[in-house]
Amino acid sequence: MIRRWNPPGVAPPVAQYSHLVSVPAGHDLIMIAGQFGLLPDGTLAGPDAQTQSLQIYANIETLLRSAGAGPEHLVRLFTMLAGAEHLEGSRLARHQTFARWYPNGGYPTNSIAVLAGLSTPELTVQIDGMAAVPARVATELADGDLMHEIMEAV
Known part of the structure; x- marks a missing residue:
C-alpha cells in the first residue's frame, strides 16, 4: 500500500x-509526461487555467486507467504555470478534482513552479506526474499493449 504522510518537525x-x-x-513506477488542457481531438479545453487544469486532471485520470491504475496510485505531481495570474484557477481545479479523488485526504506530493511561459502562449498550465502500480498489473497491461501493437501491425 502506498503510504503518504506529514511527519512532525516540519510545517x-x-x-x-x-x-x-x-x-x-512490488510496484512499477509509471511516469506521466507533462499534460496540457487538451481535449481528445487535440483542441484546447478553454482559455483559462481552471478549465485547462480540469482537463489535465481528466487526461491524467484517463492515462492512469489505461495503466490499470487510478488517482490513488499517484505519488507525485509537478504543476507548471505560465504566470502567477494562473495560480488561483489552477488551485480551484485541483480542489475540485482532489475532493473527488481524495475525499479523505492522503494526497500525492506536489510542487508548483510559476514560469514566464509554457511552449505556446495559449497554454496556462502543464502537469506531469508519477504513479506506483502493482507490478503484476503494469506487466499484464504492457504485454496486452504490446500484443495490440503487434496485431495492428499484422
Missing part, C-alpha cells in the same frame, strides 16, 4: 499535498 503542508510518499516493493 504542515500549505496546500493539498503530502510531504512524503513511500512506494512499497
Whole structure:
C-alpha cells in the first residue's frame, strides 16, 4: 500500500499535498509526461487555467486507467504555470478534482513552479506526474499493449 504522510518537525503542508510518499516493493513506477488542457481531438479545453487544469486532471485520470491504475496510485505531481495570474484557477481545479479523488485526504506530493511561459502562449498550465502500480498489473497491461501493437501491425 502506498503510504503518504506529514511527519512532525516540519510545517504542515500549505496546500493539498503530502510531504512524503513511500512506494512499497512490488510496484512499477509509471511516469506521466507533462499534460496540457487538451481535449481528445487535440483542441484546447478553454482559455483559462481552471478549465485547462480540469482537463489535465481528466487526461491524467484517463492515462492512469489505461495503466490499470487510478488517482490513488499517484505519488507525485509537478504543476507548471505560465504566470502567477494562473495560480488561483489552477488551485480551484485541483480542489475540485482532489475532493473527488481524495475525499479523505492522503494526497500525492506536489510542487508548483510559476514560469514566464509554457511552449505556446495559449497554454496556462502543464502537469506531469508519477504513479506506483502493482507490478503484476503494469506487466499484464504492457504485454496486452504490446500484443495490440503487434496485431495492428499484422
